[in-house]
Amino acid sequence: MASVLPLHNDTRVRPAAPFPHNRKLSTLGVLREMSRNPVAAFGTGAYTLPYAYARTWVQDFLMVNDPEGVKHVLLDNWSNYAKSIQFQRLTRPALGNGLVNAEGASWRFQRRVAAPMFQPRHLAAFAPVMTEAADETLAAWSALPDGSEIDAAEAMMHLTYEIISRTLFSRGVAMNFGKMASALALYLETQGRVSVLRTIGLPSWIPTWDDLRARAPLAYFRKELSQLVAARRRQLDASPADAPHDFLTLLLSTRDPEGGALFGEAEVFDNVMTFVFAGHETTANALAWTLYLLALHPQWDVRLAEEVHNESEVERLVLTRMVLEESLRLYPPAPIISRDSIGPDTVGGIEIRANTSVMISPWVLHRHRLLWNEPDYFDPDRFGPGRRESIHRFAYLPFGAGPRVCIGMGFSLQEATIILSAILRQFRLELLPGQAIEPQARLTLRPRHGIRMRVHRR
Ligand code: HEM
Numbered sequence: 084m085a086s087v088l089p090l091h092n093d094t095r096v097r098p099a100a101p102f103p104h105n106r107k108l109s110t111l112g113v114l115r116e117m118s119r120n121p122v123a124a125f126g127t128g129a130y131t132l133p134y135a136y137a138r139t140w141v142q143d144f145l146m147v148n149d150p151e152g153v154k155h156v157l158l159d160n161w162s163n164y165a166k167s168i169q170f171q172r173l174t175r176p177a178l179g180n181g182l183v184n185a186e187g188a189s190w191r192f193q194r195r196v197a198a199p200m201f202q203p204r205h206l207a208a209f210a211p212v213m214t215e216a217a218d219e220t221l222a223a224w225s226a227l228p229d230g231s232e233i234d235a236a237e238a239m240m241h242l243t244y245e246i247i248s249r250t251l252f253s254r255g256v257a258m259n260f261g262k263m264a265s266a267l268a269l270y271l272e273t274q275g276r277v278s279v280l281r282t283i284g285l286p287s288w289i290p291t292w293d294d295l296r297a298r299a300p301l302a303y304f305r306k307e308l309s310q311l312v313a314a315r316r317r318q319l320d321a322s323p324a325d326a327p328h329d330f331l332t333l334l335l336s337t338r339d340p341e342g343g344a345l346f347g348e349a350e351v352f353d354n355v356m357t358f359v360f361a362g363h364e365t366t367a368n369a370l371a372w373t374l375y376l377l378a379l380h381p382q383w384d385v386r387l388a389e390e391v392h393n394e395s396e397v398e399r400l401v402l403t404r405m406v407l408e409e410s411l412r413l414y415p416p417a418p419i420i421s422r423d424s425i426g427p428d429t430v431g432g433i434e435i436r437a438n439t440s441v442m443i444s445p446w447v448l449h450r451h452r453l454l455w456n457e458p459d460y461f462d463p464d465r466f467g468p469g470r471r472e473s474i475h476r477f478a479y480l481p482f483g484a485g486p487r488v489c490i491g492m493g494f495s496l497q498e499a500t501i502i503l504s505a506i507l508r509q510f511r512l513e514l515l516p517g518q519a520i521e522p523q524a525r526l527t528l529r530p531r532h533g534i535r536m537r538v539h540r541r
Contacts, residue, residue, distance in 0.1 A: 096379050097459055098413055099520040100450070103127040110139045121524045122418055122446050129444075131452050136433050143439040145430060148451050150477035152431040153443050156422060157477070157485035164422035167440060172287075173526060174360075176294075176301055181353030182490065183361060190487075193350060195340055197490055200333045206493050208328060209250050210397075213498050216245045217505040224510060224538050232515065234533040236371040239502075240264060243363040243370070246498060251358055252311055253327035263307075266300035267364070273297040308355050330358055358491075364527050365416040366495040369481075370502055372414035373407060375534050376461050377507075378514040383463060388511070388541060391504040400500055403507075405463040407499055408471075411481035413461060415445035418528045420483055445480045446528070454478045512536040 101123040108116065108126075116124035128135060133149035147153050156164055165186055178184055182193045199205075220242045224233070244260055273293035285291070315331050326332045334351050338344065346354070377384040383406060390402045424439045435441070450458040454475070455465075464470065482489035489495075506512070515535040523531035 095460065098376055098379060098461055100413070100459055100522060103130050110137075110141060114141070121444075122522055122528065125444070125447055129447050130450060130458075133453065134431050134433060136435070143436055144442070145433065145435055145439055146442045146444070146447075147430060148444075148448055148453070149431050150448075150454070150475040153448070153477040153480070153484070155430055156441055156443060157420075157483065157487070160428060161485045161487070163425050163428055164441060165425055167421035167423045169440070170421050176297060177304065177360060178357045179349065179353035181350070181357035183357050192339060192344070193346075193354070194486075194490070196337050196344075196346060197334075197354065199337060199340070200330060201490055201493060203493070205333070206497055209494070210497060210501065212249050213246050213501045214505070216242060216249060217502045219245075221505055221509055225540070227538060229540055230537050232535055232537055235374045235512065235536045236367070236530050236533045237264075239367040239370040239374075240364065242502060243367040243498065247359055247363040249329070250494075251330040251355065251362075252315075253329045253331075262303065266303045267360075269296065269300045304356065304359075308359070309352065312351060312355060331355065361489075362491055362494070364529075365491075366498055368414070368416040368527055368529055369407070369411055369495070369499055371530060371534055372528075373410040373499070373503060374506070374512050374536065375514065375520065375530070376410050376413070377406070378512055378536065380461055383461075384507070384511060387503075388507045391507045395504075397497060397500045397504070400504055401468070402463070403500055403504055404496075405466040407496070407503065408466040408481075409461060409463040412449040412465075412479060413459075414522060414528055415449060415481045416527050417481070417483070417489075418446035418524045419444045420480070443480070446524070448478060448480060451478075509541060511539045511541055513539060 104126050106126065113124065129146060129148070133147075134152065135144075135146040135148075137144045147156060166184060171184060175184055180189060182190070182197055185193050220238065224231075241260055241264070244263065273296045312331065312335075315326070316335060319326050319332065319335055323336070326336075334346055334354055336345070377387065383402075387403055387406060390400060394400055420443045422441045422443075424435055424437055424441060426437050428435055430441075448454065452458065455478075465474070477484060482492040513536060515537060518535050519532055520534060521531040522528055
């Protein structure tokens, strides 16, 4: 299924993505580029070879683009791979030892307790909350003059934040969106990328300028969220039957199916932070990129509008789901999954040592020339009935795979489908001409300058 790299003078619509470069970079050069924007740092080799392996003076490094190798790392021998030190440096200040970062017995305990919170019955109970929040946003759009301009990235961030805060804390109690969003943006700007200084050995007790700048947003999150948790604990102690049905109540009251333990103080707090962070930005970006892709491909926009007009059951929206999956392929909101090997191993015939940095990049994997036809182009039919099955499970990883697969997958797909179908029923979004759309990886894959669109009623 190999296909050639796209030509620069290709006349079809090629959704925004950097062209793979052919420059030869030093180790420091690679680190600098990765720190700026990983998705622009990958060269042609990354998109054409199944593996890239290098022993450098910083760390041994393995990039895995072969689905069988990915399966080995994420599933078959997963316990030999810990969340990478780089990833932990970026996320631990905010997410502590919550589900995303925990390892070993602590992770197993947290996953057992959290898994029931994402069961279909809870997700079904969250659907009306999602619909209600989407309807409020769309009512606000309806009040605008036809053709008004919005930033789709910002609008989706606002909406998914509203949904995660209502599903976590119920209505009315939440951090103010504006303050939360600017604190989050500052955190991601300062902590959401690999630090060259740290990677080459700056000791952790010396704060970088970015670490210092991240202190204010972190203090803000900690203060606001600890107040919310403390208030709910008091409410649950006083009158458990009256507590709202939301994630916070579940985090405070769900018992380990093995042994009955509850989450402790730190586990509740770290997972509240984890759900806020992991639970809205990713889905918002997925939606923003989808709206962008639909604006570039009006024939798909029309087909989806027709589907959502005739069908309201989320499970029956086949084309909408295909478009979402294709959008998650082209713009995976979590573009890099990184691990450090604990002991030595052999991956795809390559012998690696302990503490090798192993990178699996959904961004690269989803655009790999050995795995996809015309990978840089939008073609939702890849996910159509009959063709979906031929995609290797480990070639398509928007939500990861193996035991550490995203726990919020069902939640976010339900949410994205509800929001997208609600938008498409009422509105057509048009891309404002002349803007630079630039995918930028800051932990998540964001449109660097937003996505400016005009809202038209259908
Ligand atoms: C489009 C939306 C989302 C995407 C693309 C996404 C992507 C991912 C990926 C790739 C992983 C695996 C990371 C790894 O293996 O290193 C992951 C893990 C995780 N995600 Fe998501 N996620 C999304 C939405 C959500 C939501 C809505 C929540 C919670 C409400 C959530 C919570 C988590 C948690 C807690 C983990 C860690 C699971 C564990 O290690 O046991 N995610 N996510």
